[in-house]
Amino acid sequence: MWIEVVGGSRHVPAPGSFVSAHRWTEVTVSARMVLRRLGGGLLVLWLVSILTFLLVQLIPGDPAEVIAGENATVEEVARIRTELGLGQPVLEQYLNWFSGILRGDLGDSLFTNRSVATTIAEAAPPTVVITTMAILVAVVIGVTAGIAAGLTQGSWIDRAVSAAATLGIAMPSFWLAMVLVSVFALTNPWLPATGYVDVRSGFGVWLSHVILPSTALGLATAAELARHTRGCVADVLTRPYVRTARARGASGVWLIRRHILRNAAIPVVTVLGLQTGRLLGGAIVVEAVFGISGLGSLAINSVLQRDYPMIQGYVLFSAVVVVAINLIVDLAYGWINPKVRTA
Amino acid sequence: MTTATISTTVSKRPRHVARSLLRRPASAAAIGFVALLVFLAIAGPLVSPHDPETQDLGNRFAGLSSTHLLGTDEFGRDVASRIIQATRIAIVAPLIAVGVGLLIGLPLGLWAGLRRGAVDAIAGRLADTILSLPALVGALAIVAVLGPGLVNAMLAVGIIFSPGLFRVVRGATLSVAEETFVDSAEAIGSSTRRTLWVHILPNIAAPLLVQVTILMGVALLAEASLSFIGLGVQPPDASWGSMLKSAYNNQFESPFSVVPSGIAMVLTVLAFNTIGDSIRDAVGLRRRT
Amino acid sequence: MTTGQGQPVGEPLLAVEGLTIDLPGRQPGLVQDVTFEVRKGRAVALIGESGCGKTLTSMAVLGLLPPAVRVSAGAIRFDGVDLLRCSARQLRQIRGGPVGMVFQEPMSSLNPTMTVGDQIAEVRRLHLKERRSVALRQARELLTRVGIPNADRRLRSYPHELSGGMQQRVMIAAAIACEPKLLIADEPTTALDVTIQAEILELLRDLRDSLELAVLLVTHDLGVVADFCDDVVVMYAGHIAERTSVDELFYRPRHPYSSALLASVPQSGRARTKLNVIAGRVPSAGQFPGGCRFEPRCEHSVESVCRLPQADTAVDDGHRTRCGRVASGDLILEGAVRG
Numbered sequence: 001m002w003i004e005v006v007g008g009s010r011h012v013p014a015p016g017s018f019v020s021a022h023r024w025t026e027v028t029v030s031a032r033m034v035l036r037r038l039g040g041g042l043l044v045l046w047l048v049s050i051l052t053f054l055l056v057q058l059i060p061g062d063p064a065e066v067i068a069g070e071n072a073t074v075e076e077v078a079r080i081r082t083e084l085g086l087g088q089p090v091l092e093q094y095l096n097w098f099s100g101i102l103r104g105d106l107g108d109s110l111f112t113n114r115s116v117a118t119t120i121a122e123a124a125p126p127t128v129v130i131t132t133m134a135i136l137v138a139v140v141i142g143v144t145a146g147i148a149a150g151l152t153q154g155s156w157i158d159r160a161v162s163a164a165a166t167l168g169i170a171m172p173s174f175w176l177a178m179v180l181v182s183v184f185a186l187t188n189p190w191l192p193a194t195g196y197v198d199v200r201s202g203f204g205v206w207l208s209h210v211i212l213p214s215t216a217l218g219l220a221t222a223a224e225l226a227r228h229t230r231g232c233v234a235d236v237l238t239r240p241y242v243r244t245a246r247a248r249g250a251s252g253v254w255l256i257r258r259h260i261l262r263n264a265a266i267p268v269v270t271v272l273g274l275q276t277g278r279l280l281g282g283a284i285v286v287e288a289v290f291g292i293s294g295l296g297s298l299a300i301n302s303v304l305q306r307d308y309p310m311i312q313g314y315v316l317f318s319a320v321v322v323v324a325i326n327l328i329v330d331l332a333y334g335w336i337n338p339k340v341r342t343a
Numbered sequence: 344m345t346t347a348t349i350s351t352t353v354s355k356r357p358r359h360v361a362r363s364l365l366r367r368p369a370s371a372a373a374i375g376f377v378a379l380l381v382f383l384a385i386a387g388p389l390v391s392p393h394d395p396e397t398q399d400l401g402n403r404f405a406g407l408s409s410t411h412l413l414g415t416d417e418f419g420r421d422v423a424s425r426i427i428q429a430t431r432i433a434i435v436a437p438l439i440a441v442g443v444g445l446l447i448g449l450p451l452g453l454w455a456g457l458r459r460g461a462v463d464a465i466a467g468r469l470a471d472t473i474l475s476l477p478a479l480v481g482a483l484a485i486v487a488v489l490g491p492g493l494v495n496a497m498l499a500v501g502i503i504f505s506p507g508l509f510r511v512v513r514g515a516t517l518s519v520a521e522e523t524f525v526d527s528a529e530a531i532g533s534s535t536r537r538t539l540w541v542h543i544l545p546n547i548a549a550p551l552l553v554q555v556t557i558l559m560g561v562a563l564l565a566e567a568s569l570s571f572i573g574l575g576v577q578p579p580d581a582s583w584g585s586m587l588k589s590a591y592n593n594q595f596e597s598p599f600s601v602v603p604s605g606i607a608m609v610l611t612v613l614a615f616n617t618i619g620d621s622i623r624d625a626v627g628l629r630r631r632t
Numbered sequence: 633m634t635t636g637q638g639q640p641v642g643e644p645l646l647a648v649e650g651l652t653i654d655l656p657g658r659q660p661g662l663v664q665d666v667t668f669e670v671r672k673g674r675a676v677a678l679i680g681e682s683g684c685g686k687t688l689t690s691m692a693v694l695g696l697l698p699p700a701v702r703v704s705a706g707a708i709r710f711d712g713v714d715l716l717r718c719s720a721r722q723l724r725q726i727r728g729g730p731v732g733m734v735f736q737e738p739m740s741s742l743n744p745t746m747t748v749g750d751q752i753a754e755v756r757r758l759h760l761k762e763r764r765s766v767a768l769r770q771a772r773e774l775l776t777r778v779g780i781p782n783a784d785r786r787l788r789s790y791p792h793e794l795s796g797g798m799q800q801r802v803m804i805a806a807a808i809a810c811e812p813k814l815l816i817a818d819e820p821t822t823a824l825d826v827t828i829q830a831e832i833l834e835l836l837r838d839l840r841d842s843l844e845l846a847v848l849l850v851t852h853d854l855g856v857v858a859d860f861c862d863d864v865v866v867m868y869a870g871h872i873a874e875r876t877s878v879d880e881l882f883y884r885p886r887h888p889y890s891s892a893l894l895a896s897v898p899q900s901g902r903a904r905t906k907l908n909v910i911a912g913r914v915p916s917a918g919q920f921p922g923g924c925r926f927e928p929r930c931e932h933s934v935e936s937v938c939r940l941p942q943a944d945t946a947v948d949d950g951h952r953t954r955c956g957r958v959a960s961g962d963l964i965l966e967g968a969v970r971g
Binding site for chain 2: 060172174181277279300304
Binding site for chain 3: 239254338339
């Protein structure tokens, strides 16, 4: 993964802006880059599918017996064995399983007998919403605090942000969730302590249910982002081009927006991409605290019930999300950093 | 990704690093705190004010008092004593996880960094694959195979740590392997194993130590998370994470009960992070990106 | 190319008086008691080895000193306004407006994430409040003006897509975007190839004539000075060693440091048996000698005179030196060019 310290911004062409051969080369180059990244992502996903498949094979003893549990009848064990196709040679099992995945068939749950893909699709919305909102919280708080700290190095703001970030990184998100519930739901009954409602039940109700979980989930990432943003802003401030901009009469918001943030954004975007995996993991526990039945509780229950097709589906789904987000980050990277775009 | 990049051959002497750690107030306090935890983990029963298992159902959720410094829990057990008892897991669980991570990541990383070749290619690919999964998701999947329980959970966390450690070790080894002293050791017939352990390992100790210290904190958080969702420590054993779980179950009755074990955990992670960052600064490594 | 020898009359465009720059708490006197002026249409060179304070002096004019560094005494008057005491707003209006600035390394001095066109247009948008589209049109003109072919396309290039010489042309285009009266150029050719150096200098000369620009040129290259400038300020270890016209400097240097500098340049027409290099190093700030700062490296030093602090003294009309021996007539130095 390339991380460059310098570079990066948004080029917004003026209305009625010129189209030229020059742009064309950029377009083809970035198309090639996209394809290369896409290929890399697909390779990783394929390898994840192998590891996921091997999960069942690695269960100590006879997987079917372990899955069925101690009190299972012989028929039940046999049913599980056929359901998972455990009788066939391993390679054949994998090929069957993998061709199913390619058709979007992740198998059926061993407990509900419902399709894994459908179950995941049903459980996903709350998790997606909370994770997305957590990213929003992280970006708004983390980037703002980081910029403030970076621009005022050595000030009380800077010190306060650094201290808060150090603390935020050390704090488990589910504990933070409990503390938030304590303060904002139990001691002061301002917000609901548990549950999730769909946005169709009304924006206000929805927001009141989403705000605590996504804050709890997002603050650690905010702390991480604040640290990085501060470092990037501090670094950009020492660059000669900032001095040049000041020599041209740029200052204040103009200077910060056009010269400092554009350049500081590049490493920050990378860090944000790396943090999405962490957020997906954190969501499992935060959902548990708030009693939200999303992917997290699905995952926990599946592990406790040893519902392997479900676990496999969940792992694959997570990997797809992470790979997709990294791809988006890569593209965003090329988009904001002209050096990458044409390199 | 640049995880701890290295100027290893100029690595300063351990004694110098230790002295500079103890001279800074933050890292000295952090080291003191971890030392206290280790002491409590070993000598806990001798110093704990009450028996951590004794129930007193007439005295549930007692507030802070001189008899119960941190109050009592849902069975009337002394919270302070239970926190002291749980330090054992707070120290041992991260050690298991990091130990497993090192067991896998260290030899592979050393070999891959020195010899490259197929080991490097395969292990590197595998590392990329595992790192593409969210850490907790990966750990969950492994626990699903191994079954719940503290040791299994920490094994799983250790396996998830191994690709990161592999990368750090491999990167550091790569840069050390370019040094002439490695060539001269090989020239006088040092075996690969000897080259790795005697010549390279001491020179990559600094970045490795930084990574290990920080992973101790991460492992503690992972233990707490897994115990909280019921896949880690099983009752009647108690860790700070499982204490948080029962505090959570009783949050309506006693909102304060989430505080003590949570603070203990935050302070411990903070201490590990501070030590890690201080070692990094003391040996002059670049910050994490 | 020089505009006559007689001293011009009237107010100077830029007057630096008694400028002293410190690193508070650590190093006093990075630049000490520096006085010089730049008149309309004249090019003044600020010359010296690296670490002599010439760049700091030029940065101080527009208030662009590094964060920890402070001006502790003196005045910098531009067009009658003291830039050290004017409001931040006033200073912003002068930066990029009546005073343009060109920096040493064009690659790192241009914003990598902004198109060349936007960086030039920025100046006009900031100062003339032009709309982006209008300013970009002007930027296109400016690119042509500084000799960049294919201006339409280049307008939308990013700095890394241009060569070093082209980048420096872009810097110059941005610096002259609002038709400044004064151009401050900090080593504008140092980072470039020799052939490109000549082209950039030619461009600056052309702009100087057509825009009647006054130029403050910071350099360590005597060739550039001879080629381009009218007056010269020789700096050594934070002090002005000598201040005079370029012709005077080459014919009649009045400070041993200047003559040593002149001697260190390989001369055509002279046998190049030995390249003179001044022995020793520039002392770093805080370790300046108590007497003449050049004394430890000076081949003409005399203990009785040179161990004492030296005063800035006028020796001729418009020719000042900080060498006591020269000022008293005790020492006569040889010029690089003999008449």
